[in-house]
Amino acid sequence: MIAATVFSGKKVALFGLGGSGIATAHALIAGEADVVAWDDNPDRVAEAEKAGIPVADLRSLDWSTVVALVLAPGVPLTHPKPHWSVDLARPAGVEIIGDVELFVRQRRIQAPDSPFIAITGTNGKSTTTALIAHILQEAGRDTQLGGNIGTAIMTLEPPKDGRFYVVECSSYQIDLSPSINPTAGILLNLSPDHLDRHGTMQHYAEVKERLVAGSDLAIVGTDDHWCALIADRLQRASTRVVRISKREVLADGYYAAGTVIMRASGGTAHAVADLAGITTLRGAHNAQNAAAAIAACIAVGLSEKEVFDGLQSFAGLQHRMQPVARRGRVLFVNDSKATNAEASAPALSSFKRIYWIAGGLPKEGGIQPLSSWYSHIVKAYLIGEAAPSFAATLGRNVAYEIAETLDRAVARAAADAAEDGSEEPVVLLSPACASFDQYKNFEIRGDAFVKHVSQLPDITMLVETGGT
8 A cells, every 4th residue: 555645644635435535545544644534425434434534524624624635536526517525625725636646746755766657548548558567567577557447546555666657547537636747648549438527528638638748758649630639739848759550650659550560760660569469459459559558668668579578478458358268260259348339349340250249238329330340240149138229220231139148149159150160250248238237347247258158168268267
């Protein structure tokens, strides 16, 4: 745990007692801050009190005694309207920050030169974050991985010289981190997302820009209009910028030429890594992720050989285009994290002969946006509440059957794929739906897929069952 000594002896209010909130409260207490915490959920308040965290309704607090409000990232700061705790803190002149900002300030005190890589973007954050951490670990670096990827940042080991931090940052966390200053900051891409919390695309982009604007080196994917403008703006402001692209040849930066990642400088380029054969990094989207990871790892001192060695052994992110098993020529892929059509597109674009398991609790828009990839689908096996509507959308364009349940879909897809004479048929779970009609979350759904696959005859597992 990182003890947050930055507020030692000072009164700090904390709102939001989920996992990261509890961790942050403990970090503040360990740093000898005077903490008072609250949540709108009485059960969470009770759990926090049981864990030894001082609790009190912040509405009864004397805000003139408070130096900071530490807000959980899921609590609205601005849109659709500020949370009531924000409305109490602002008139009193109390700064409002989050757990990533606490980390940033503590690193600045304890080990300001410890390498810090921060990753954001609309898509690909988690894969890029996990990939960077893996490359660093394989190269023998002392590496800490956390943030939005699932490990609360204040639960990581304390900053010290030579310790590397790889932190995924959501827009909510960046919004609460006014002084974020990574050694290398990555902005992968931008498309409309979380506009209920940011109001407009413009504001969403401005929030994301803060991460790279505060970086010693800004690594920016320039394949979308918003990020291209940000890269240009940062360069005009004399920020060091490295551009990355999955489709354009760059005079300076890192770009994909097919499966090969090129490193260009002054108009000349050489190959850094060939992703061909690395099954966990298939597709153009992963070329962008890999280019960003390569740029960041080289920026913090790794050699090109160390980076390539790490790329080759990357096992993939759980539930995200994760190869989990083989049976003969058939590859089984767990993409349970694809909870909407846009999230399923990378997997459907990356394989040519797909036996697609899809369905669950449908999102607005259904699967019509995936029509450009229907030619890759040999047959669909539809499950959950979305099955009838997905069947209607597929119509005569794609063969399908309504399997209803995941176990039945796995069995039917595996049997059909076994009869496919192509080089590598793929049984793909990429639901394009939320899981909540049949599973508590997408992780449990993905684990169930792995379990059902593991029970097939003559199967060779590439991951462990029981949590993969």
